Amino acid sequence: MKKLFLPTIIALIVFSSFSFNDKYEKAMLKNIELVYKAQTQEDFKTVLNNLERIANAEKDKWEPHYYASFAYVMLSTRAEEISKKDEYLDLAQKQLDKGIALNEAESELVAMQGFIHMIRVSVDPATRGQQYSGMAMQSLNKAVQMNPENPRALLMLGQMSHGMAQFFGSDTSEACGLIDKSLEKFETYKSDNPLAPQWGKGQAQGMKQQCSK
Amino acid sequence: MKTFTNTILLLVLCTQAFSQTKISGIVKDKKGEAIVGANIYIKDSYDGSSTDIHGTFSFVSSEEGPHVLVITSIGFKTMEQEVVLNGKAIQLSFELIETINKLDAVVISAGSFNAGDEGKKEVLKPLDIVTTAGSSADIAGALNTLPGTQTVGETGRLFVRGGSGFETKTFIDGMQVLNTYSPSVPNTPSRGRFSPFMFSGTSFSTGGYSAEYGQALSSALILNTKDKAMMDRADISLMSVGTDVSATKVWEKSSFSGKVQYTNIAPYFGIIKQKLDLVKAPSSLDGNFAIRRQINENGMLKFYGNFNHSNLVVNISDIDEPSIKDRVGIINDYQYLNIFYKDVLNERWSIKTGISYTNSKDDIDFNVENSLEHQKGIHTKIVLSNDVSDKLALNFGSEVFYRDYTLDLESAEGETYTQSFSEPILASFLETDIYTSKNFVTRAGARLEHIGLNGVWSISPRLSFGYKTGENSQVSLAYGKFQQQTENSLLRVNNDLRPEKSDHYILNYQVINTKRTFRIEAYYKDYKDLVKYDDSNISDPTGYDNTGVGHARGIDIFWRDNQTLKNVDYWISYSFLDTKRDYRNFPYSAVPRFASSHNFSVVYKHFIEDIKSQIGATYSFTSARPFHDPNQSGFNAGRTKNYHDLSMNVSYLFRSNVIFHAFITNVLGTRQIFGYEYGNQLNTHGQYNRRAIAPPASRFIFLGVFITLAKDKTFNGLPNL
Numbered sequence: 001m002k003k004l005f006l007p008t009i010i011a012l013i014v015f016s017s018f019s020f021n022d023k024y025e026k027a028m029l030k031n032i033e034l035v036y037k038a039q040t041q042e043d044f045k046t047v048l049n050n051l052e053r054i055a056n057a058e059k060d061k062w063e064p065h066y067y068a069s070f071a072y073v074m075l076s077t078r079a080e081e082i083s084k085k086d087e088y089l090d091l092a093q094k095q096l097d098k099g100i101a102l103n104e105a106e107s108e109l110v111a112m113q114g115f116i117h118m119i120r121v122s123v124d125p126a127t128r129g130q131q132y133s134g135m136a137m138q139s140l141n142k143a144v145q146m147n148p149e150n151p152r153a154l155l156m157l158g159q160m161s162h163g164m165a166q167f168f169g170s171d172t173s174e175a176c177g178l179i180d181k182s183l184e185k186f187e188t189y190k191s192d193n194p195l196a197p198q199w200g201k202g203q204a205q206g207m208k209q210q211c212s213k
Numbered sequence: 214m215k216t217f218t219n220t221i222l223l224l225v226l227c228t229q230a231f232s233q234t235k236i237s238g239i240v241k242d243k244k245g246e247a248i249v250g251a252n253i254y255i256k257d258s259y260d261g262s263s264t265d266i267h268g269t270f271s272f273v274s275s276e277e278g279p280h281v282l283v284i285t286s287i288g289f290k291t292m293e294q295e296v297v298l299n300g301k302a303i304q305l306s307f308e309l310i311e312t313i314n315k316l317d318a319v320v321i322s323a324g325s326f327n328a329g330d331e332g333k334k335e336v337l338k339p340l341d342i343v344t345t346a347g348s349s350a351d352i353a354g355a356l357n358t359l360p361g362t363q364t365v366g367e368t369g370r371l372f373v374r375g376g377s378g379f380e381t382k383t384f385i386d387g388m389q390v391l392n393t394y395s396p397s398v399p400n401t402p403s404r405g406r407f408s409p410f411m412f413s414g415t416s417f418s419t420g421g422y423s424a425e426y427g428q429a430l431s432s433a434l435i436l437n438t439k440d441k442a443m444m445d446r447a448d449i450s451l452m453s454v455g456t457d458v459s460a461t462k463v464w465e466k467s468s469f470s471g472k473v474q475y476t477n478i479a480p481y482f483g484i485i486k487q488k489l490d491l492v493k494a495p496s497s498l499d500g501n502f503a504i505r506r507q508i509n510e511n512g513m514l515k516f517y518g519n520f521n522h523s524n525l526v527v528n529i530s531d532i533d534e535p536s537i538k539d540r541v542g543i544i545n546d547y548q549y550l551n552i553f554y555k556d557v558l559n560e561r562w563s564i565k566t567g568i569s570y571t572n573s574k575d576d577i578d579f580n581v582e583n584s585l586e587h588q589k590g591i592h593t594k595i596v597l598s599n600d601v602s603d604k605l606a607l608n609f610g611s612e613v614f615y616r617d618y619t620l621d622l623e624s625a626e627g628e629t630y631t632q633s634f635s636e637p638i639l640a641s642f643l644e645t646d647i648y649t650s651k652n653f654v655t656r657a658g659a660r661l662e663h664i665g666l667n668g669v670w671s672i673s674p675r676l677s678f679g680y681k682t683g684e685n686s687q688v689s690l691a692y693g694k695f696q697q698q699t700e701n702s703l704l705r706v707n708n709d710l711r712p713e714k715s716d717h718y719i720l721n722y723q724v725i726n727t728k729r730t731f732r733i734e735a736y737y738k739d740y741k742d743l744v745k746y747d748d749s750n751i752s753d754p755t756g757y758d759n760t761g762v763g764h765a766r767g768i769d770i771f772w773r774d775n776q777t778l779k780n781v782d783y784w785i786s787y788s789f790l791d792t793k794r795d796y797r798n799f800p801y802s803a804v805p806r807f808a809s810s811h812n813f814s815v816v817y818k819h820f821i822e823d824i825k826s827q828i829g830a831t832y833s834f835t836s837a838r839p840f841h842d843p844n845q846s847g848f849n850a851g852r853t854k855n856y857h858d859l860s861m862n863v864s865y866l867f868r869s870n871v872i873f874h875a876f877i878t879n880v881l882g883t884r885q886i887f888g889y890e891y892g893n894q895l896n897t898h899g900q901y902n903r904r905a906i907a908p909p910a911s912r913f914i915f916l917g918v919f920i921t922l923a924k925d926k927t928f929n930g931l932p933n934l
Contacts, residue, residue, distance in 0.1 A: 027259055045250035049263040052285065053254045082728070091287070126340060126820075134444050168825070168869045 027054055028063055028195050035067050035074075036199065044071050055098075062106060063195045065099030068092075069112055070197070073119055085123050092116050107147035108197055114139035114156055136160060149189040152200045154182035159207060176211035179204060232300035237271035240264050240284060240307045248309060251286035256293070274298055288312060311651065313603045318651040319681040323691035323721040323734065324421035326359055342409040345816050347831035347860030347878055349915065352405050352415070353394075356434070357833075358814045360769030360786040361419035361734070364835040364856065365807045367887040367906050369402030370394060372807050373419050374738060375765025375792030376431025376715075379700050383407075383434045384426065386515065386553040388569035389592040389614065395497065396545045396575060398489060398527050400887070400906045406519060406547070408472075411503065413439040419769070420717040420736055421691030424642040424658035424675045425596065428614065430697040430715050431738075438553075440513055441505040442468035444923060452917035454478050467506040474499040487909040490528040490538065497523030511563075512556035521547040526578075532892035532904045542578040547571075565610075566595040585621040588701065590614065608658075609643040618701055632705035636698065637665035644675070652681040664698065667709050671696060686724040693717050699744045706746075707754035713761075714741045728776035730784075738765040743796035763794030763802070780820040788812040803849040804839045806888055809856075811836040825866040833858045840888040843901045857883045870921040878913045885911075 031054070034047040048071050055064035072092035079085045093116055099109050117136035121128050137160060143153035158178030165172040186201045240251045247268025254261025255274050262272035274280075276298050282305070284292040289309035296303055341355065348354035353371045357364055363372045370378035383393040385407070397403035409415075414437040418426075426433040447460045455476030462469045479494035504516040524544040531537040553567035568591065575586040596610035619633040644658030660673045677691035696712040704710055716739040723732035743761025750756055767790040775782035790810055795802040813834040820827045835856040842851035862876035879885065885908055892902040 023259070042250070046263050049250070049252035049254075049261070052252055053259055053261045056254070056283075057257050057259055081726070131443060138444070164869055168866065170868075 024054070024058055024061065025194060028067075031064075032067055032195065035071050038071065038074070041075070044075050047071060060102060062099040062103040062109065065095045065102070066106075066109060066112060066197070069095035069099065069116070070199070073112075073115060076119055076123075082123055085119075089116055089120055089123075105146065107143045107150045107153060110139055110146060111143035111150055111153040111156065114143060114153065118156060118160060133160065133164075149185055151182045151185035151189055151204070152197065154178055154185060155200050155204045155207070158182060159203075162207065162210070172211065176208075179207045179211055183208060232277060232298075233273050233275050234277075234298040234300055235271065235273050235302040236282070236296070236298075236305070237269070237302070238305035238307065239267070239269045240286070240309060241268055242289070242309055242311065248286050248289065251284055251289075251309070253282065253284050255296075255298075256281040256283050284309065313648050313651045318648060319654050319679040319687050321646075321654065321656050321677045321679050321689060321691070322687065322723055322732075323677055323679075323689035323719040324717070324736075325416055325418040326356075342415070344818055344827060344829055344862070344864065345831060346818075346829040346862040346876060347833065347858065349404070349876065349878075349913075350409060352407065352409050352434070352436075354404075355409070356417050358784070358786060358816050358831060359417065359419075360732075360771045360788045360812075362788070363790065363807060363809050363812055364833055365838075365887070366402060366835075366856065366858075366885060366908065367400045368807075369397070369404060371432060371434065373432035374736060374767065375763075375790055375794075375805075375808055376738075377805065377807055380429065380431035380697065381434060382426070382429035382432070382697075383436065385436050385517070385551055385569070386438055386567060387425070387435070387565060387594060387596065388551050388553065388567045389428070389571075389590065390549060390569070391571040391588055391590040391616070392547065392573040395521070395523060395547075396525075396543050397495070398491075398525060398543075398909075399529065399541065401489075401909055406499075406521060406549070407436065408501075411438055411501075411517075412436045419734075420738070421675070421677060421693050421719045423608075423656075424644045424660040424673070424693075425608065425610065427612075427640050427642070427660050427662060427673070427695075428638065428697050430695055430713055430740075438503065438515060438517060439505075440515075441466075441507055442470055446921060446923040448922070449920045450917060451920075452476075453481050453915055467504065469502070469504050471502040472500065485910055485912075485914065488907070489909040490530065492526035492528060492540065493524065493542075495523065495525040497521060499523075508554075508556065510557075513554070515551070515553045517549075517551045517553075519547070519549040521545070523547075532890060532902050533894050533896070540578070540580055542576075544576040546574045546576075548573075561600050563598045564596070565598075566593075568593040581625045583623045585619075586701075587617075587619045587621075589617045604648040606646040607643070608645070609641070611639075611641045614638040614640075618705060620701075620705055634666060634704055634708045636704075638698075639663045639665070654679045662696070664712060666698070666704075667711055669711055671712070683724075685726050686722070689719075689721040689723075691717065691719040691721070696742075703744050703746065703757065706752060707757040709754075710744055710757060711742055711759045713743050713759070715739060716741075726776075728774070730771065730773040732769075732771045734769045736765075736767060736769075740764060740794065740796075743794065745796055746798060748798040761794065761796030761799075763792065763796060765790060765792035765808075767791060780822070781818070783815065783817045785816075786812070786814050800848050806839055806841070806849060809835045809838045827864045829862045831858075831860045833860075838888060841891075842889065842903075843891050844903075851889065853886045853888055856885055856887070857881070858885065859883075870923070872919045874915075874917045874919065876915045879908075879911055882911045 031047055031050045038044045038047055048068055051064045051068045069092045072088045072095060076085045076088035079088060096109065096112055096116065103109060114136045117132045117139060121132045121136060140153050140157040143150055144157060158175050161175035161178060162172055165175050183204050186204060240248045242248055249264060249266050249268065251264040252261065253270050255276050258276050260272060260274035260276060262270045264270045279295060279297050282294045282296045284307050286309060288311060290312050292307060292309060342348060342352055343350045345355040345358055353369060356362060356371060361374050365372045368378055371381040372378055373381055383390040393405055394403040395406055416435040418433045422433045442461045442463050445461060445463050450457045455474065457472060457474035459472035475498050477496035482491060482494050499521045501519040506514045508514055526542040528538040528540055549571050551567065551569045555565045557563045571590045573588050577584045592614050594610060594612035599607040601607060616636045619631060621631050623629045640660060640662045642658060642660040644656060647655045656677045658675045662671050673694040673696060675693035677689060679687055679689045681687045694716050696714045698704060698712050699710055718737045719734060721732065721734040740763035742759040743763060745758055745761040747756030767788060770787045773784035790808060792804060792808050793802045794805055814831060816831045818827060818829045837852040837855055839849040840851040840853060841849045845851055858878065859880045860876065860878040861880055865873040867873055887906045889903045889905055896902050
């Protein structure tokens, strides 16, 4: 009896905690896919609501905030009015702040910070370039430092450098080197977190094409 | 063993036999309109749903017992409701209450032009100031292209809505600045002392401003300095008029920026001939620093200082006898210090406090006579803001101004005398913003002032309304009483003079889209208690009193568009002004010399990617200005011809960190006349001789190269020009 009891309890605990994680993971995987596939305002709204619910139930998980932040950035790039773009970026920032508060050491979150700054610049380059392009570079460099394997951080770093080099007609080879490196990492880098972000490869391939022109 | 199996079984059954509860309903706003995309869920569970286009929702939850249902939607207050889940379907309807989001709510816009880096509803950005052709990178120069200002080319100052230059007060982080402009040769434009790059936001109010700002009769120029710098950098500028070097060092919580600038216009004047007999061309040495320290998450301490030494010597020939020349020498020493602290105390309370110190000494030689004008001022202020609710905000504070003014005169005969005053002013203000809805706001406030010099107490009420007429349009109305101690040159003769007063009435309509702005504003200003004096004996204090009156009324129109044409940004301003005053030495009510009925300007900026350059052009028109002609009957009865100016500039981005900039004023070389001065004696024709007040050269040309050195090479000076 006693022999059986302990293993069963252990099994039960393991099982229940496994099922708990499994539930979170399943729900997240479903919603991550929804984020990547979202096209319309409604799609985004629905998935953002789903993520909000998960985040509320799982108060120690950074991933829902990361993907909510990403979804808001996507909404921002789709908006037309500058004020609307900024509003979405503010919301993206809010979600990201919550994510960073939960996991300071995550390179993906720091890369997302760089992404938000980058989009801020693109809204009004002339006025915001000075402040935000510097801040974006800072965040992206930090993200690469935290995880040199992070392909998204490398990609965005490459993108920013490429834009600058192109504008001033200077050499783009350094920027393109970063993009090559990011493509390489997109192939090789596998996070042990099943919920880790996957986006950016298509963008990197697009950039690669620009580089080979 | 059996009990254990039973427990397991029970557990399994429990999870299996979840009773499922269907929850459905509808979410609407106060007006009964469906809220789309609201999030409804069981707190701490994954169960929930979003509302559809009709505001309805439905979901099934396997939770049991008492739970909390949460309803959230951006722009509305989050609602919570307790529910019991027991398998019985639940049908609910919710009415969410709108939160007033300050970003899309109505704002008080009457009378003010805001410019900021970040703001969504700004009219001008700091960068715009620098890239406006004809502005010469001077704040006042750029603001002169906005409606409500009158071009008074010989001063370079801001003259707002029939007010003279001294009626515009400058505040840096809310703290007053005395002697805002650098000294200049008489009848040539002076420049503001403060670089536009220092500021992240500018609010230029042409009337009806907040009760927080006092001692300004016509206009308040409110400049907010930048927060902590983001990265280390060094800048070098080489210009046709001088050079400057600046550096910024950043730490985790603080930053330090310093700049040294030397300007000397002599080499330029050596090449381009001026109608000025300069003995010593204007030169100045200027140093400034800014220290920023982040005290906590929201707390920021700023310390700014500006030191300037400038001098010039010019010979001014006599109108009647040009061979007789008066030698005028001006040496100015100037120090300005500003310490400012702002913090958010908690969710509701925030604080701003600071102290500023100005010390300005003008040592003026007129032939062998000497005058030493010395003004010192301290301003200290504390402002508390309380967001009582999202519908009610309070802003109140107190301040002390203290000014010490002395003029020491030494006549040619060696006689000396002194005129001086020390003036403490105490003031408190209280203002409240009441949002009746996100479409209607009322701002009501008052300012209590006590002027120590003459013991006058006063209460100045301010009242404004804003009503949002559409998503991007709104109407505002503003009223306020304003007062200001009169000019030093009068107050020093008679210390008992009371403050001059004006009442403002403003009606404003504006439409602001992201890339287009239209505003139209009508105003009426009623001046009272203006200082009058007897011209025949200006040193007799008893000849001075506060019996002057005046009025100004007009319409200002502004249109800005950077959408229609690609890479093109332009704005058009028109101001109509009708004003008369009976003040100072006026024998009766007349149009003052600085006033012009029509002011029109067009600013055009075009970025051409192929040549990596921004080119700009500004055209300004000012209709005839009055001058007093002793050969004519009547006071201020003469009229100049209209004023035209076409200025152009170009900025070329050579490298990401190297920029070339050039500008030229009055490209067409139009003869610009601001007025006339007359001699004292009748000539052989029985007339008084006159001389035009005009720029010392028909054009001004500027060339400069700006180099930025930063560790991060993607960081560039581009937005700096």
